[in-house]
Every structure is written in structure tokens, then in C-alpha cells.
Amino acid sequence: MSSYHLDHLQYLExxxxxxxxxxxxxxxxxxxxxxxxxxxxxxxxxxxxxxRPSDIPMPFLNIETGHEFPELxxxxxxxxxxxxxxxxxxxxxxxxAKGLAHPAPGEISRNKLQTPALLGALEEFRFDCAIGGxxxxxxxxxxxxxxxxxxxxxxxxxxxxxxxEIWNLYNARVNPGENMRVFPISNWTEMDxxxxxxxERLEVPTIYFSHERECFWRGGQWIPVPTPHTxxxxxxxxxxxxxxxxxxxxxxxVRVRTIADMISTGMIESPADSVDDIIGEVAAAxxxxxxxxxxxxASEAAMExxxxxxxx
Amino acid sequence: xxxxxxxxxxxxxxTCGSVDDGKSTLIGRLLxxxxxxxxxxxxxxxxxxxxxxxxxINLANLTDGxxxxxxxxxxxxxxxRYFATPKRKFIVADxxxxxxxxxxxxxxxxxxxxSIVLVDARLGVIEQTRRHxxxxxxxxxxxxxxxxxxxxxxxxxxxxxxxxxxxxxxxxPKLGVFRDVKFIPLSALQGDNVVDLSDKTPWxxxxxxxxxxxxxxxxxxxxxxxFRFPVQWVNRPNNPTDKSLHDFRGLSGQVASGVxxxxxxxxxxxxxxxxxxxxxxxxDGSLEEAFCPQSVTICLEDDIDIxxxxxxxxxxxxxxxxxxxxAKLCWMNPRALQAGRKFFLKHTTQTVQAIVTRIxxxxxxxxxxxxxxxxxxxxxxxxxxxxKTAKPLLFDGYDTNRxxxxxxxxxxxxxxxxxxxxxxxxxxxxxxxxxxxxx
Numbered sequence: 001m002s003s004y005h006l007d008h009l010q011y012l013e014x015x016x017x018x019x020x021x022x023x024x025x026x027x028x029x030x031x032x033x034x035x036x037x038x039x040x041x042x043x044x045x046x047x048x049x050x051x052r053p054s055d056i057p058m059p060f061l062n063i064e065t066g067h068e069f070p071e072l073x074x075x076x077x078x079x080x081x082x083x084x085x086x087x088x089x090x091x092x093x094x095x096x097a098k099g100l101a102h103p104a105p106g107e108i109s110r111n112k113l114q115t116p117a118l119l120g121a122l123e124e125f126r127f128d129c130a131i132g133g134x135x136x137x138x139x140x141x142x143x144x145x146x147x148x149x150x151x152x153x154x155x156x157x158x159x160x161x162x163x164x165e166i167w168n169l170y171n172a173r174v175n176p177g178e179n180m181r182v183f184p185i186s187n188w189t190e191m192d193x194x195x196x197x198x199x200e201r202l203e204v205p206t207i208y209f210s211h212e213r214e215c216f217w218r219g220g221q222w223i224p225v226p227t228p229h230t231x232x233x234x235x236x237x238x239x240x241x242x243x244x245x246x247x248x249x250x251x252x253x254v255r256v257r258t259i260a261d262m263i264s265t266g267m268i269e270s271p272a273d274s275v276d277d278i279i280g281e282v283a284a285a286x287x288x289x290x291x292x293x294x295x296x297x298a299s300e301a302a303m304e305x306x307x308x309x310x311x312x
Numbered sequence: 313x314x315x316x317x318x319x320x321x322x323x324x325x326x327t328c329g330s331v332d333d334g335k336s337t338l339i340g341r342l343l344x345x346x347x348x349x350x351x352x353x354x355x356x357x358x359x360x361x362x363x364x365x366x367x368x369i370n371l372a373n374l375t376d377g378x379x380x381x382x383x384x385x386x387x388x389x390x391x392x393r394y395f396a397t398p399k400r401k402f403i404v405a406d407x408x409x410x411x412x413x414x415x416x417x418x419x420x421x422x423x424x425x426x427s428i429v430l431v432d433a434r435l436g437v438i439e440q441t442r443r444h445x446x447x448x449x450x451x452x453x454x455x456x457x458x459x460x461x462x463x464x465x466x467x468x469x470x471x472x473x474x475x476x477x478x479x480x481x482x483x484x485p486k487l488g489v490f491r492d493v494k495f496i497p498l499s500a501l502q503g504d505n506v507v508d509l510s511d512k513t514p515w516x517x518x519x520x521x522x523x524x525x526x527x528x529x530x531x532x533x534x535x536x537x538x539f540r541f542p543v544q545w546v547n548r549p550n551n552p553t554d555k556s557l558h559d560f561r562g563l564s565g566q567v568a569s570g571v572x573x574x575x576x577x578x579x580x581x582x583x584x585x586x587x588x589x590x591x592x593x594x595x596d597g598s599l600e601e602a603f604c605p606q607s608v609t610i611c612l613e614d615d616i617d618i619x620x621x622x623x624x625x626x627x628x629x630x631x632x633x634x635x636x637x638x639a640k641l642c643w644m645n646p647r648a649l650q651a652g653r654k655f656f657l658k659h660t661t662q663t664v665q666a667i668v669t670r671i672x673x674x675x676x677x678x679x680x681x682x683x684x685x686x687x688x689x690x691x692x693x694x695x696x697x698x699x700k701t702a703k704p705l706l707f708d709g710y711d712t713n714r715x716x717x718x719x720x721x722x723x724x725x726x727x728x729x730x731x732x733x734x735x736x737x738x739x740x741x742x743x744x745x746x747x748x749x750x751x
Contacts, residue, residue, distance in 0.1 A: 006605070007320060007322075013607075021544045021545045021565070022661075024545055025620055049607075050564070051564075054549045055549070136392045136394070144390065159389060162389060163729040166718070168423075171658065171720060173722055173727040175727065187394070189396075
């Protein structure tokens with residue numbers, strides 16, 4: 001190589017690897033949050049790049065709302081197995097049963113309940129650091145997030161009093177009970193993620209690609225019809241999230257651009273069935289990625305409020 | 313398809329200015345006019361314009377993401393924004409201007425290649441301008457842009473622009489580190505000279521702001537002179553299934569400066585033991601050479617005891633090694649700094665205990681004069697201090713190496729990051745611990 005030059009993906013990659021290694025070196029019990037979504041898929045490749053030929057020195061954790069797309073769960077489990085990692089799964093149902101989380105009457109989405117479930121899991125395993133795939137370009141409140149984001153013993157984020165983060169010198173010190181959220185791909189955009197998936201030939205869940213699915217129109221977006229309720233000994237987990245008589249069901253050619261769970265993910269109509277097609281679509285997109293997330297639309301500060309409470 | 317080609321270079325820049333001189337508006341304008349905004353973002357802007365803004369779109373709402381910021385109409389914390397043009401990809405740190413948040417400007421500026429200092433054409437050079445220019449220089453940012461904003465409110469007066477330019481050019485030599493300085497007359501609100509050149513400034517023959525950002529030469533910003541590799545993590549597989557990995561002992565880290573080649577002799581500090589580079593391991597295969605800022609895993613020919621915090625360097629130009637340090641310090645905590653206080657000091661990949669033995673001076677960021685022997689450094693003060701560490705640092709001067717010349721101070725107990733430090737060059741090169749070592 002005659003010129004010492006990194007392109008933007010190589011630059012973002014080396015920055016993220018550095019962050020991953022700082023976590024492994026500075027924390028006693030780190031964990032990596034892996035949902036099977038595209039951002040955390042990139043995190044896993046970065047972990048391989050940071051730690052191979054050794055094992056990835058931390059387990060994976062996922063908090064299920066109980067409304068997951070089955071494709072995603074299958075993908076998550078098989079990828080974790082491939083990498084030889086320990087995968088820990090905790091659920092919102094567990095958290096409710098343990099009295100950690102309390103569903104608001106009438107609220108269908110369990111997005112908010114993921115926060116107490118996550119905090120419960122961090123406490124259960126005494127994790128002092130959780131690596132996540134959040135990116136600053138996703139949302140305005142995230143744009144103010146640090147790489148190393150300190151959370152007090154209540155798991156809270158204090159946006160007005162963040163630790164200054166200077167050069168690549170990350171302050172990883174926490175007292176017992178406190179913890180850190182670390183975001184190695186803070187500086188990546190949606191486009192960078194897909195370009196990286198292409199460059200690294202990473203497998204992603206099929207739900208990102210165009211497929212036929214029954215959907216209904218609610219809240220300004222196409223919501224997937226939930227999995228049928230078969231086990232009648234239990235209450236329907238999707239009660240309230242099924243199409244009403246005035247919400248006709250349509251079979252559409254759709255895919256997801258960003259994944260929450262089945263009741264807060266809007267499907268986009270798209271013929272894109274390859275990574276190249278998706279990159280083309282992202283380049284031409286006229287709405288942001290999280291424009292398809294019902295959970296962010298609640299108010300202008302929806303994300304900020306959830307983050308203050310301990311959400312990612 | 314052109315958009316599938318990754319842009320060649322990444323430019324990181326920060327914007328700074330005082331309250332109301334239009335930083336967030338300028339970034340909003342760059343995003344808006346370079347078509348990096350999405351419909352739902354524009355829709356959200358229009359929605360808030362109709363509710364609170366009397367119908368006028370407020371571009372600042374794009375970056376002021378926290379509720380308190382929108383309520384007070386100010387930027388509290390560093391906001392990062394991302395956009396790309398066919399020529400380059402950009403990471404923008406929007407850093408607040410008001411005095412009490414200077415620490416955030418240091419945060420945003422520490423990783424920038426270029427700094428945009430906004431000046432309100434009506435107000436001209438104010439204390440904040442001098443402060444922001446000083447901090448940009450202090451942090452070693454190579455490229456500076458003085459964006460003279462709100463030119464529409466001074467009738468696009470060339471005289472006014474030149475007046476401001478001359479005033480800044482008069483004090484720039486005192487700072488003297490910028491590789492290039494560009495003055496651009498513009499109106500962020502109306503978009504003149506931001507993305508496209510304006511017909512209102514026929515007297516201006518330079519590029520638009522975006523034009524400059526796309527073309528400023530940044531390839532030589534990185535330091536390829538002396539090889540520095542702070543060991544971050546020792547990579548030793550526990551139970552390798554692959555037999556060839558039984559003896560694998562790698563040293564993982566990010567090259568802080570310079571280049572290293574396979575087969576080259578390197579020196580491990582602080583021990584001073586020499587060895588040869590056996591392999592530069594990466595997941596994608598071995599490399600012939602590694603350069604800054606690549607993250608790699610180096611294997612040496614000899615099995616030497618090396619741990620996190622050690623540094624591998626080239627045979628030429630050893631770094632400094634000392635427990636007695638002199639540094640410029642930006643103090644970032646509401647509790648003032650007095651001499652005698654103890655901290656954790658994080659430098660490259662090692663954290664040591666440190667004591668600030670003396671505050672030599674406080675720098676007046678308006679006049680750039682050093683005031684000797686201050687009683688304390690208050691929040692947002694910059695001063696020259698002397699520090700003693702419990703263990704020697706392996707370091708370079710900040711002016712030659714931003715990564716091996718910088719440190720942070722962390723308060724014991726609260727764990728707050730209280731200061732950013734920039735080291736003076738070492739007075740002598742590292743003397744290895746082993747006597748039989750000869751340079």
C-alpha cells in the first residue's frame with residue numbers, strides 16, 4: 001500500500017473497534033445487547049474484529065417484549081450460536097411477574113416496559129456495562145449521546161450533565177450499582193450500516209427484504225397483522241393490536257426499515273430484495289429511518305423521555 | 313449507481329459561536345440545501361413552526377434536540393449531525409457558545425479536523441470569538457473557517473467584512489498553529505454562500521462554505537512520523553480449538569501515529585526490550601504494514617511480558633517518559649481546581665494517580681495573556697499546570713501528537729471527568745529500564 005488512507009467505513013470501523021476493546025479492558029462484567037437487528041449485527045462483526053482469535057469476552061443479552069417477529073428470534077439464536085457466544089434472554093413478561101414492570105392500563109405497546117426489564121437484567125447479572133447499537137443519526141435526543149453514556153444507580157440518563165468526552169479517552173469509571181451504556185457505532189448512519197453489511201457480506205434477517213405480508217393501516221403506517229392466537233389457555237398477547245373491523249387487511253409487498261416489535265414497526269412497501277437494492281432505497285429515501293417507528297412519534301421529546309428513564 | 317460508491321474522505325468539523333449567531337441555523341441550512349434532510353424532518357419542522365413559531369420554519373430546531381434547548385432556544389450539549397455529498401462525508405459537532413458550556417466545545421473540537429467559528433457581522437469580534445478561536449488552536453485543529461454570518465443585516469458590506477477579517481488576522485499569529493484559515497461572508501438564514509455562491513457578494517472570490525468543506529486538503533492531517541502503539545488489550549485465546557493458536561499472543565490496539573511493518577524492529581516501553589514484528593493480525597488476514605489510525609493486533613517474535621498501558625514504538629524517535637509533567641489544562645468542573653488535589657489521570661490506555669502540584673498560570677482567553685500564579689482554575693478556565701504522576705507516562709507533546717499528548721483528569725469518588733490536558737513536549741526521550749539497552 002503506497003498511500004496511507006482510510007475510507008470512511010474503515011475510519012468508522014477502527015473507531016468502533018477501539019471502543020469495543022476499551023470496554024473489554026476497563027469493565028469487569030460487560031454485556032453486548034443483540035436483538036438480531038441490522039445495527040447489532042454490525043456490532044457482532046465489530047466484536048469479532050476487536051477480539052479474534054480470542055472468544056468475544058462478553059455474553060449477549062436481548063430483552064423480548066413478547067411481540068417479536070419470529071424470523072428475528074430465529075436469526076438471533078442462530079447467529080449467537082455460530083459465534084459461540086452465550087445468549088441471555090429476558091422478557092417483559094418476567095419483569096411484570098417479578099413486579100419490576102407495571103403495564104399502564106390500556107397501553108398495548110410494551111416498548112416502555114423494556115426499560116425496567118433491561119435494568120432488572122443488568123442487576124441480575126451485575127453487568128456494569130452494556131454495549132448497544134444505537135446511532136446518533138437516528139433521532140435528535142440520540143444526537144447528543146456520548147460513546148460512553150453514564151447511567152446512575154436508577155439507570156437514568158442526565159442529558160444536561162453528561163461527562164465531557166474528549167479525544168478517544170473514554171472515562172469508564174463507575175461506582176457499584178451504576179453502569180455504562182456504550183455505543184460503538186454512534187457515528188454511523190443508516191447508509192453506513194448497509195454499506196458495511198454489504199462490504200462484510202453479513203447475513204441479515206429475511207424481514208429486511210421484500211416479502212408478502214398481511215398489513216393494516218393504523219396511525220399513518222402499515223402495521224403487520226400479528227401472529228394468530230392459538231393457545232387459548234392464555235390471554236392473547238396481541239389483544240388490542242389486531243385489526244379492527246374498520247381497518248381492512250391488505251396483502252402487500254413490504255419490508256422493514258427498522259425493527260421494533262410487531263406492534264410498533266411500520267412496514268414499508270418496497271420491492272428491495274437484496275442489500276444493493278436496500279442501499280439504493282436508503283440513498284433515495286425521503287423519510288428518516290425512525291419515521292416508521294410509532295414509538296418515536298408520540299411527542300417531540302418521546303425518545304428523550306424514554307432515555308432519561310433508562311431506555312437505550 | 314454513484315451513491316453506492318463510498319465517499320472518499322471523512323471530514324469532521326465543529327461549529328462554534330456565541331448565543332444567537334446562528335450555529336444551529338447554519339447546520340440546518342447545510343443539511344437543508346445539500347438535500348440531507350428527510351421529509352418527516354421537514355414536516356416536524358413545519359409542524360413546530362405552525363404551533364410555536366408563528367409559521368416561520370426554525371432550522372435550529374433540527375439540532376436542538378433536547379426539550380430544554382427548544383424551550384430556551386439555546387444549544388446545551390454537543391449535537392452530532394451527519395451528511396454526505398458526492399465528494400465527502402461529514403460529521404458535524406454543533407457546540408454551544410455560551411460561556412458555561414465551553415467544556416462541550418472542547419469535547420466537540422477534540423476530534424475535529426476543521427473548526428467553523430461564527431461571527432455575527434453586526435457585532436463583529438467579541439470575547440466569544442477570541443475564546444472559540446483560542447480553543448480551536450489549543451486543541452490543535454488544523455483548519456479554521458471564520459464564517460461571518462448575518463451579512464444580509466449589514467447590507468453585504470465588503471468594508472464590514474474586511475474590518476472583521478483584519479481584526480482576526482491581527483490576533484491569529486499569537487495562536488499560530490492553523491494550517492489554513494478561510495474567511496467566508498454568508499447568511500445562514502437565507503442560504504447565501506452556504507452551499508451555493510451568492511450573487512450578493514460579487515467582491516468575494518472564494519468558495520462557498522460547503523465548497524470549502526468539500527475541497528480543503530486533509531490528507532496530511534494525520535501523523536505518520538513516529539510509530540506509537542499504546543497496548544489496549546492483550547489478546548490471548550483461552551481455549552483455542554485451532555491448535556495453531558495455542559501460542560498466539562497478540563497485542564491489540566489502535567496505531568496512534570506512524571507506520572509499522574512486518575519484520576521491523578520495535579521497542580516496547582517502559583521495559584525497553586526490542587523485538588521484531590512477527591505478524592500484524594486482523595480478522596481479514598495479516599497485513600504487511602499498519603498505519604494510524606488502524607486497529608490491529610501485533611504479534612512479536614519474542615514472548616515479552618507486556619500489558620495494557622505499555623507502548624510499542626519505532627526504534628527512531630522514542631517518546632518521553634516522566635512522572636513530572638507540564639500541561640495546558642481546560643478545567644471543566646463547577647468545583648474549582650486548587651493545587652494539591654489528587655485525581656485519576658487517563659492517558660492513552662493507562663490510568664494512573666496524579667496530583668496537580670502547581671498552577672503556573674491562568675490564560676486570559678480574551679487577551680491571550682498568561683496571568684501567573686492564580687489561586688485556582690474555575691470552570692471553563694484554561695491554565696498551565698504541573699502534574700506529578702504515581703507512575704511514569706509514555707508521552708509526546710500535544711503539538712506533535714494529539715493522541716499520545718493528551719489526557720483527562722477524573723475526580724476520585726464522583727468519577728466525573730473534570731479536565732482535558734494537553735502535554736508539553738518531553739524534555740528528554742524515554743530511558744529504558746534495562747541497562748543493556750542502547751539506542
